[in-house]
Amino acid sequence: MATGLFSGSSAKKRLVDAPIEDQISEIRDEIASLAKLLSQRGAEASKDVRAKAAEATKDVRAKAHDARDQAEAGLHDLIENGEALFAELRGHYAATEKQVRHTVRKHPVATLGAAAALGLLVAALIRR
Secondary structure, eight states: OOOSTTSOHHHHHHHHHSOHHHHHHHHHHHHHHHHHHHHHHHHHHHHHHHHHHHHHHHHHHHHHHHHHHHHHHHHHHHHHHHHHHHHHHHHHHHHHHHHHHHHHHHOHHHHHHHHHHHHHHHHHHHHO
């Protein structure tokens, strides 16, 4: 059973009857005991905080790694889609080029007239 300052009424009676030096000594012992207890609790809390911080750091690193993997996968998909779109555009351009060549060969006079009309239109717009 503790015989300190915070122990109960019997300790208070004993402190009143004891000489002042003994009371001061007992109070010092109680303060030292309280400081030791606070130090132990502080050390335990510090360990808990460090453990939780380490765990949180692991979680953040795992999430960052997952986000990076998802970004890389998305980038690869984007590159593949871009290459497919570029190939498709190249095919459309080639087909349009063939069609224009065919039309020019089939109707050379109409093509020259259309080109002249377009030239006159551009010249009229530039003059303004």
